[in-house]
Amino acid sequence: MSLSIERVSNETLGEQVVRAELPGGLPVFFCPKPDFRKKYACYSTFFGSVDSQFIPPQQKETIKVPDGIAHFLEHTLFETEKGNVSDLFAENGAYNNAATSFATTTYLFASGERFFENLKLLIDFVENPVFDPEKVEKEKGIIEQEIKMYDDEPDWVAYMGMLDSLFQEHPLKIDILGSVDSIQTIDSQTLHDCYRTFYTPKNMALFITGDLQEEEVLEFVEKTSKYGSSNSAPHSGESSADQGGIVRIYPEEPTPVARELFESRMAVGLPQILFGFKEPNVPQSGSEKLQLDMVTKFALDLLLGRSSNHFLDLYSRQLVLDDFSVSWMSYAGVGVLSVGGETPDPDGMMQALEKIFDEAKNFTLSEDDFRRAKKKYMGGMTRAFNSLEYIASNYTYYRFYGLDLFSVLDEIQKVDQDAVQDRLKTLFKPERRTVSKILPLG
Numbered sequence: 001m002s003l004s005i006e007r008v009s010n011e012t013l014g015e016q017v018v019r020a021e022l023p024g025g026l027p028v029f030f031c032p033k034p035d036f037r038k039k040y041a042c043y044s045t046f047f048g049s050v051d052s053q054f055i056p057p058q059q060k061e062t063i064k065v066p067d068g069i070a071h072f073l074e075h076t077l078f079e080t081e082k083g084n085v086s087d088l089f090a091e092n093g094a095y096n097n098a099a100t101s102f103a104t105t106t107y108l109f110a111s112g113e114r115f116f117e118n119l120k121l122l123i124d125f126v127e128n129p130v131f132d133p134e135k136v137e138k139e140k141g142i143i144e145q146e147i148k149m150y151d152d153e154p155d156w157v158a159y160m161g162m163l164d165s166l167f168q169e170h171p172l173k174i175d176i177l178g179s180v181d182s183i184q185t186i187d188s189q190t191l192h193d194c195y196r197t198f199y200t201p202k203n204m205a206l207f208i209t210g211d212l213q214e215e216e217v218l219e220f221v222e223k224t225s226k227y228g229s230s231n232s233a234p235h236s237g238e239s240s241a242d243q244g245g246i247v248r249i250y251p252e253e254p255t256p257v258a259r260e261l262f263e264s265r266m267a268v269g270l271p272q273i274l275f276g277f278k279e280p281n282v283p284q285s286g287s288e289k290l291q292l293d294m295v296t297k298f299a300l301d302l303l304l305g306r307s308s309n310h311f312l313d314l315y316s317r318q319l320v321l322d323d324f325s326v327s328w329m330s331y332a333g334v335g336v337l338s339v340g341g342e343t344p345d346p347d348g349m350m351q352a353l354e355k356i357f358d359e360a361k362n363f364t365l366s367e368d369d370f371r372r373a374k375k376k377y378m379g380g381m382t383r384a385f386n387s388l389e390y391i392a393s394n395y396t397y398y399r400f401y402g403l404d405l406f407s408v409l410d411e412i413q414k415v416d417q418d419a420v421q422d423r424l425k426t427l428f429k430p431e432r433r434t435v436s437k438i439l440p441l442g
Contacts, residue, residue: 024227039210068178
């Protein structure tokens with residue numbers, strides 16, 4: 001094995017990740033976890049539902065693809081020349097799955113035995129797709145049923161109704177699965193074009209973790225992956241150095257929301273209310289993105305988290321229930337804050353939350369509460385490193401944004417109380433707010 005190896009460790013966590021780059025350009029990460037019976041691997045690409053407009057490497061023309069194509073491509077890869085890959089994993093005693101988000105697509109498996117057989121399966125089906133036109137047409141019916149299933153899920157309808165109401169232009173408003181109409185326009189050639197653009201070594205990452213030997217893992221991947229050879233140009237006519245030069249195009253998002261209210265009636269026992277706030281311009285990558293995410297999450301936890309006075313008051317008055325949640329996410333230059341859940345008293349809940357939002361700019365953080373929140377966050381991260389799935393999924397996620405998962409702990413240490421206090425002054429702007437309501441039938 002002639003791979004150059006970089007080791008990144010964190011003393012606080014007591015963890016180490018080994019990074020190697022295959023000759024064809026694919027980064028491979030390995031986190032040793034001695035005494036763990038389960039072994040885990042995921043193969044991820046930085047391609048999600050928001051990537052609907054782009055310019056491929058070495059090209060000048062902008063390509064617009066149908067909504068839902070990243071998710072459709074995920075489904076398509078499961079159909080191999082040997083059959084559905086899930087059946088092949090099952091024969092090896094492994095659990096496998098895949099997930100498409102707004103920003104990424106990940107293929108994964110977990111197994112105790114026959115790990116390297118399963119790793120070969122993972123590498124082979126991700127790197128060698130079959131875009132059979134007949135199977136593509138068949139897949140449309142399967143995904144159409146999945147779309148209709150989600151249309152009957154109140155949580156999803158409320159969430160997507162919120163996003164569609166918040167954004168006028170940004171593709172974050174579009175359902176990850178697309179629509180019944182949009183998937184009908186997808187064909188094998190369009191899938192192939194997206195694969196050629198986004199499923200390239202500079203835009204992907206392979207992460208492996210478990211009780212395994214470093215040298216054995218890296219040698220196996222180098223021999224198995226088609227990027228293990230220095231002669232392995234990812235696609236004909238392109239060198240590995242050209243990969244990753246994708247220009248992602250996101251429209252400029254205006255400050256006002258698309259509409260102030262989304263309302264739907266469904267077969268639910270209790271009303272569900274979800275407030276949404278958007279931020280049109282946020283950092284897309286690097287430490288600036290991470291610091292904004294950290295400061296925002298601290299602010300929300302201290303204002304409305306489970307141990308906050310506001311939450312305890314809302315809960316004691318039965319305005320919110322156990323499913324109440326507060327979250328923040330940022331993708332592709334925009335941020336979304338959501339607050340809400342089921343309630344027996346929608347008017348009372350809305351009035352109480354609106355009062356909290358209006359007064360947030362004057363909310364005074366206690367130094368003890370801030371210090372406690374920081375310790376809680378760090379403790380949660382430390383515990384999370386007992387989960388192989390957490391390590392793999394989060395390490396690759398942060399890597400796509402130019403960050404290292406271990407650096408998150410350092411960034412938490414840097415979070416300043418004054419920055420959190422200032423953040424509360426900008427989070428709940430009325431002109432950036434919408435409300436999504438799911439009400440019982442009748």
